[in-house]
Amino acid sequence: xxxxxxxxxxxxxxxxxxxxxxxxxxxxxxxxxxxxxxxxxxxxxxxxxxxxxxxxxxxxxxxxxxxxxxxxxxxxxxxxxxxxxxxxxxxxxxxxxxxxxxxxxxxxxxxxxxxxxxxxxxxxxxxxxxxxxxxxxxxxxxxxxxxxxxxxxxxxxxxxxxxxxxxxxxxxxxxxxxxxxxxxxxxxxxxxxxxxxxxxxxxxxxxxxxxxxxxxxxxxxxxxxxxxxxxxxxxxxxxxxxxxxxxxxxxxxxxxxxxxxxxxxxxxxxxxxxxxxxxxxxxxxxxxxxxxxx
Amino acid sequence: xxxxxxxxxxxxxxxxxxxxxxxxxxxxxxxxxxxxxxxxxxxxxxxxxxxxxxxxxxxxxxxxxxxxxxxxxxxxxxxxxxxxxxxxxxxxxxxxxxxxxxxxxxxxxxxxxxxxxxxxxxxxxxxxxxxxxxxxxxxxxxxxxxxxxxxxxxxxxxxxxxxxxxxxxxxxxxxxxxxxxxxxxxxxxxxxxxxxxxxxxxxxxxxxxxxxxxxxxxxxxxxxxxxxxxxxxxxxxxxxxxxxxxxxxxxxxxxxxxxxxxxxxxxxxxxxxxxxxxxxxxxxxxxxxxxxxxxxxxxxxxxxxxxxxxxxxxxxxxxxxxxxxxxxxxxxxxxxxxxxxxxxxxxxxxxxxxxxxxxxxxxxxxxxxxxxxxxxxxxxxxxxxxxxxxxxxxxxxxxxxxxxxxxxxxxxxxxxxxxxxxxxxxxxxxxxxxxxxxxxxxxxxxxxxxxxxxxxxxxxxxxxxxxxxxxxxxxxxxxxxxxxxxxxxxxxxxxxxxxxxxxxxxxxxxxxxxxxxxxxxxxxxxxxxxxxxx
Numbered sequence: 001x002x003x004x005x006x007x008x009x010x011x012x013x014x015x016x017x018x019x020x021x022x023x024x025x026x027x028x029x030x031x032x033x034x035x036x037x038x039x040x041x042x043x044x045x046x047x048x049x050x051x052x053x054x055x056x057x058x059x060x061x062x063x064x065x066x067x068x069x070x071x072x073x074x075x076x077x078x079x080x081x082x083x084x085x086x087x088x089x090x091x092x093x094x095x096x097x098x099x100x101x102x103x104x105x106x107x108x109x110x111x112x113x114x115x116x117x118x119x120x121x122x123x124x125x126x127x128x129x130x131x132x133x134x135x136x137x138x139x140x141x142x143x144x145x146x147x148x149x150x151x152x153x154x155x156x157x158x159x160x161x162x163x164x165x166x167x168x169x170x171x172x173x174x175x176x177x178x179x180x181x182x183x184x185x186x187x188x189x190x191x192x193x194x195x196x197x198x199x200x201x202x203x204x205x206x207x208x209x210x211x212x213x214x215x216x217x218x219x220x221x222x223x224x225x226x227x228x229x230x231x232x233x234x235x236x237x238x239x240x241x242x243x244x245x246x247x248x249x250x251x252x253x254x255x256x257x258x259x260x261x262x263x264x265x266x267x268x269x270x271x272x273x274x275x276x277x278x279x280x281x282x283x284x285x286x287x288x289x290x291x292x293x294x
Numbered sequence: 295x296x297x298x299x300x301x302x303x304x305x306x307x308x309x310x311x312x313x314x315x316x317x318x319x320x321x322x323x324x325x326x327x328x329x330x331x332x333x334x335x336x337x338x339x340x341x342x343x344x345x346x347x348x349x350x351x352x353x354x355x356x357x358x359x360x361x362x363x364x365x366x367x368x369x370x371x372x373x374x375x376x377x378x379x380x381x382x383x384x385x386x387x388x389x390x391x392x393x394x395x396x397x398x399x400x401x402x403x404x405x406x407x408x409x410x411x412x413x414x415x416x417x418x419x420x421x422x423x424x425x426x427x428x429x430x431x432x433x434x435x436x437x438x439x440x441x442x443x444x445x446x447x448x449x450x451x452x453x454x455x456x457x458x459x460x461x462x463x464x465x466x467x468x469x470x471x472x473x474x475x476x477x478x479x480x481x482x483x484x485x486x487x488x489x490x491x492x493x494x495x496x497x498x499x500x501x502x503x504x505x506x507x508x509x510x511x512x513x514x515x516x517x518x519x520x521x522x523x524x525x526x527x528x529x530x531x532x533x534x535x536x537x538x539x540x541x542x543x544x545x546x547x548x549x550x551x552x553x554x555x556x557x558x559x560x561x562x563x564x565x566x567x568x569x570x571x572x573x574x575x576x577x578x579x580x581x582x583x584x585x586x587x588x589x590x591x592x593x594x595x596x597x598x599x600x601x602x603x604x605x606x607x608x609x610x611x612x613x614x615x616x617x618x619x620x621x622x623x624x625x626x627x628x629x630x631x632x633x634x635x636x637x638x639x640x641x642x643x644x645x646x647x648x649x650x651x652x653x654x655x656x657x658x659x660x661x662x663x664x665x666x667x668x669x670x671x672x673x674x675x676x677x678x679x680x681x682x683x684x685x686x687x688x689x690x691x692x693x694x695x696x697x698x699x700x701x702x703x704x705x706x707x708x709x710x711x712x713x714x715x716x717x718x719x720x721x722x723x724x725x726x727x728x729x730x731x732x733x734x735x736x737x738x739x740x741x742x743x744x745x746x747x748x749x750x751x752x753x754x755x756x757x758x759x760x761x762x763x764x765x766x767x768x769x770x771x772x773x774x775x776x777x778x779x780x781x782x783x784x785x786x787x788x789x790x791x792x793x794x795x796x797x798x799x800x801x802x803x804x805x806x807x808x809x810x811x812x813x814x815x816x817x818x819x820x821x822x823x824x825x826x827x828x
Contacts, residue, residue, distance in 0.1 A: 016401050016811055019311055019319035023410035030463065031417035034456035038421075041522055042428075042449045080478060084403040087474040095466050095508045102512025102542055106527055114535040123605050124537070127530060145531030147524075224524035227533030234516075234525065 017071075022064035029056035065252075069269075073261065082268050089272040093279050096242070100283055103238065107231040107290060111139055115227070118144055142226025153219035155232060157292040160211045164204050165288050168243075171200035172281045175250075175274050183264050187257070194254045197277070201247030208240050235291055239283050246280050249273045310810055318413075321405035322810060323390045324707070326412050330387025331700075333415050335776060337379030338693075340423065342769055344372035349731075349765035355752045362748035366434030369746055371426065373437035374454070377554065378461045379419055381688070384696045385557040386411075386468045389496045391707060393472065395801040395808055396490045398481025398817040403474040411468035418460035425450035425457070436746060438543060439514065441528040441536050445521045452522075455514045462507040469503035472496055481800070481816040487578060488822070490799050494581050495560025498588045502549045502556070505592075510546040513539060537602055544595035552591045555687060558655075558695030559584060559626060562648050564799065565702050566630050569645035570637025571796035576629040583622035583629075590619045600668050601675045609668045616666035620659070627656055642794065643717035647698030650690055650725045658686030661736065679739025685732045690725070697724075697775065704779065705793040709807030710786030712778050720778060723771035730764025798824075 033053025039045045071077065077085075113122070119137025120128035128135060132144035140154040155161065178193035212233075215221040223233045253273050256262065262270055310316060320326050347368050351359045360368065390408065394401055402408045425432045430448025433439070445451065476497045480489070489497075516527040516539070526532025528539050559580075567574045574580065596604060596612030604612075630652055641649070661683040665671050674680060697720075705711055734757035739745075743754045750758070792802045803821045804812060 017321055017405055019315065019321050020406050020409075021319055023406050024318050024413050026410050027413035027417055030414060030460060031421075034417075034421060034460060038452045038456055041452045041518075044449075084474050084478050087477055088404060088407070088470050091470045091473055091504055092466075095470070095504045098505050099508035099512055102509045102516075102545075105509075105542060105545070106512075106516065106538060109538050109541060110527075110534060114530075114538060115533055117535075118530065118533060124603050131530075141533045143526055143529070143531050143533030145529075147526055147529075147532040223519075224526075226531075227526045230519075230525040230527055230532065230534065234519065 020064075020067065022060060022067060025056070025060050025063065029053060029060045032056055069256070069261075072269075082266065085268050085272070089275060093275060096279065097283075100235075100238065100286075103231070103235050104286065104290065107235065110227045110231065115139060115141055140228035142228055146226070148222050148225035148229060149220050152221045152225050152229070154228065155211075155215070155219075155221070155292050157288065160207050160214075161288060161292040164207055164211075165284065167200050167204045167207070168281050168284050171197045171204070172278060174200065175277055179270065179274055182257075182262060182267055182270060185264050191254070191257055194250065194257060198247045198250035198254060201243055201250060201277075205240060205244050205247065208236065208243075232291055235287055239280070239287055242280050242283070246273070246277050249276065320409050320412075321401070323394050323401045323405070323408065323812070324808070324810065326402075326405075326408050327387045327390030328707075329412050330383050330390060330415075333412075333419070334380050334384035334387060334696075337375050337383070337419060339772075341372050341375035341380055342772065344368045344375065345765065346769050348372060349762040351748060352750070352758050353762040354759060355750055355755045357749070360748070363431060363434055365748035366436075366746065367426065367432040370434055370436050371422070371432050374422060376688075377437065377550070378458070379415075379422070381554050381692050381696070382461075382465060383415060385496075385499070385554075386465075386472075388492075388557065388561075388696070388699055388703075389468075389472050392703060392801060393475055393493055393496060394479070395706075395804060395812045396493050396799055397476065397479060397484055398800050398813045398822070399475065399479035400811040400813050402471050403479050404471045407467055407471050411464045411471065414460050414464040414467075418457045418464065421453050421460065422457040425453040428453065438540075438547070439517065440543075441517060441520065441539050444517060445528075452518065455518045458514050459511055462511045465503050465507045469500035469507075472500040473504070476500075481813070481822065483819050483822050487581065490560075491563035491574065491577070491580055491584075492557070492560035495556045495558075495563070495584055498584050499553050499556045502553050502588055502591065506546040506549040506553075509542060510550075513542040513546065516542070537599070540599045540602060541595070544598045545592075547598065548595045549588070549591040551684070551687075552587060554692045555655075556584060556588065558651065558692050561695045561699040561702070562630060562651055563626075565644045565648040565698055566633050566652075567798070568702070568794050568796045569640050569642060569648070570634045571639075572633055572637040573798075574629070575632035575635075576625070579625055580629055583625040586622040587619060590615060590622070594619065597666055597671070600671045613666055613668050617663060620663055623659055627652065627659075638796075642701075643714060643721055644698045644702035644794075646718065646721045646725075647694045647701065650721070651694045651698065654686055654690030654694070654725075654728070658683055658688075658691055661686065674739060676744055677739035678735045678743045678745055681745045682732050682735035682739055685735070689732065690728050694724070700779070702794075703801070704782060705789035706801055706804070706806050706808055708783045708786065709789055709805075710782050711789045711793065712782035712786055716774060716778050716781075720771060720774040723774070724768060727764045727767035727771060731761055731768050732764070734758075734761045734764075 030053070033056075036049040036051070036053045039049040040047055115137045116122050117124040118128055118132060118135055120133075120135075121137065128144075135144035140152075142148050142152060174193045175197045178190050178197060181187070181189035181193060221232070222229050224230075250273055253262075253270050256269065261267075310322070311319065316325060317329060320329065347360065348365070351357050351365055351368075390402065393399075428449040430450060432450050433444060433447045433454050435443040435447065439454075476489070476493055516525070519525040520527050520529060520534075526534040528534050528536045530536070563574055563580055594612055594616045596608055597616045600609055600612070639645075661679065665674055665680065665683055701712070701717055738754055738757050738761070741754065743750055789806045791805050793806065794802075800813075800817055800821060801808070803817060803824070
């Protein structure tokens with residue numbers, strides 16, 4: 001018996017892995033993350049309580065993924081396991097799509113319904129006449145209460161946003177070139193284009209950080225700037241978080257490529273990261289259109 | 295062919311890890327399923343204790359057992375514990391136990407992920423329950439967490455938000471595992487339209503879970519940032535709206551109630567043919583009906599908020615789409631009835647619970663239709679009629695189906711029979727008391743008693759007293775259930791591989807108790823054909 005209880009029976013391709021401590025570490029890590037956040041938000045502790053959770057999560061990811069990568073390199077996983085992983089990744093990305101859908105839904109609802117109501121149009125115009133008769137519905141807006149100050153500047157679709165669109169679309173191209181290189185066994189080209197992809201990803205994040213700083217210092221545009229600031233920062237912020245995670249995943253598969261992992265036929269991890277990267281790309285396109293442009 | 299499947303397993307396959315490691319590092323679908331069911335049981339009794347407290351407070355007008363704030367916390371926690379702690383985990387536990395056995399697989403597709411999705415639960419449950427004991431007490435705004443009320447609670451507010459995040463992560467991971475198992479681990483020859491209906495119901499439920507749990511996560515995240523970081527999602531002064539929360543919440547919430555009930559449809563579709571000794575009537579229609587219900591669940595959420603002030607066009611749309619659900623649901627009810635028609639019926643405990651489900655769930659369905667009518671809903675909204683409606687679909691609906699499923703499959707799990715006489719007592723006490731408990735609530739609602747209220751006008755006292763008596767009997771009779779299971783597992787008589795002579799399906803081809811890794815080698819075509827339910 002291999003250490004991984006790996007009885008892939010010849011006729012069935014079934015595979016049952018052995019027990020592992022990592023899932024329970026993951027549950028504890030998530031609990032620490034949440035309890036840490038509760039303690040901080042309730043003012044019981046200072047910000048230190050936010051630390052143990054993420055630290056444990058880092059340990060967890062390193063531990064769990066090195067176990068899985070190690071087992072994979074030993075050739076324990078058969079094609080059926082590979083297919084399970086693929087399906088799981090697709091459904092995971094679908095759940096992420098639905099998470100973003102909630103925030104896009106909030107943006108659309110606020111723009112199409114709430115702001116016109118507050119401006120005195122439609123079925124729920126009463127608040128306008130009773131509370132804010134002088135408010136005019138416009139977009140962008142920080143609401144009838146002018147939250148975050150009377151004046152703020154909206155984000156422009158030209159400038160950093162356009163540049164970032166170009167960067168992310170290019171990175172979608174470079175990862176596709178890298179994938180083709182992997183499939184045709186051109187490892188040199190694979191390494192270069194994969195590296196280019198995550199460099200573009202980190203550049204995107206750096207530019208976004210710059211954009212945020214500009215918003216706070218020069219434009220008076222903050223998270224607290226009414227519904228515009230709220231939707232802008234929450235949507236682009238969650239997206240930026242996903243770009244960061246995606247770029248880290250790209251670095252990891254790049255390191256694996258350097259170590260000689262992946263074959264032209266079998267490279268699930270590469271494909272999973274590539275799917276994730278394309279997903280992040282598509283979300284950005286929606287953001288660019290609906291948050292910056294229209 | 296009543297020869298049970300002989301395991302060709304080697305000795306090393308049967309060897310299980312021992313002691314605490316078996317549970318903490320578990321990767322076996324049966325062990326994890328057992329843990330899910332035990333967790334669900336604990337939460338069921340905690341949520342039940344809250345329910346008893348609620349019924350005690352409402353026993354008569356002016357009871358004042360609890361202060362209204364505590365009473366509202368009890369109502370909120372009762373709902374959260376029952377939905378996220380009891381019913382959902384119970385279904386995932388049943389999925390864990392049954393899906394690999396029913397599709398001819400050795401285990402779930404992603405056993406370690408399976409372990410994680412279980413072990414998140416006790417932590418999330420701890421976070422949720424401990425919110426009772428922090429300054430300000432547990433949230434008291436109801437399980438729907440509407441702002442701005444929800445945001446006015448003290449230290450417990452972030453606890454509940456994060457508990458819901460954890461429960462959501464657990465559900466999404468569990469659902470992904472279930473979808474992948476069904477798509478990838480079916481035995482050769484088991485095409486999609488040969489799958490048992492419990493598997494079909496779960497496939498569709500898992501899809502709903504993956505689609506809507508992230509939306510709930512988004513909604514509670516917005517509550518959190520509105521409260522702590524000054525965002526304006528639900529703040530009209532900033533250009534947001536509390537009504538927006540209701541839309542996002544119910545976009546999750548309506549599919550959620552089908553997440554609670556669709557696996558029940560699967561279970562009933564297994565039990566009724568077994569004890570009617572007839573194949574299920576209209577197998578394919580059942581599959582398509584389940585899928586239609588799931589699809590419709592995404593476009594009916596507005597019926598929870600008819601009274602907030604909604605354009606007439608939207609009210610009409612949500613009213614009609616809601617009433618449309620009656621069509622596939624009717625298909626199911628008629629198919630179950632047609633399955634029993636001229637069947638050779640016998641009434642063992644699982645069948646009793648299934649038949650009670652059929653009648654009482656249908657009552658809940660009809661009161662749902664009444665609530666779907668916009669003009670009528672203006673009258674019923676926020677009254678005890680709504681409470682009666684959803685308790686009819688959730689208690690003699692989802693909970694009876696879970697109890698029935700456990701009575702149906704317990705001999706397969708434990709290899710032992712339980713005390714039928716006691717289980718029938720459990721049934722009759724439950725089915726009578728559940729009606730005494732919830733039926734009068736229809737009258738109270740129609741007479742105008744509001745829901746979520748710590749005290750009421752004296753004219754509502756009589757039916758509340760009846761309802762409370764029913765509640766206490768129902769609560770007490772549920773104590774029989776763990777006792778029956780415990781007796782069965784400790785000292786029940788050995789069960790045959792096929793303890794119900796009418797039972798069809800791959801799980802009955804395995805010996806009782808089923809081997810640790812259910813199907814080491816895929817079942818043969820003969821077993822598949824024999825197991826086929828249709």
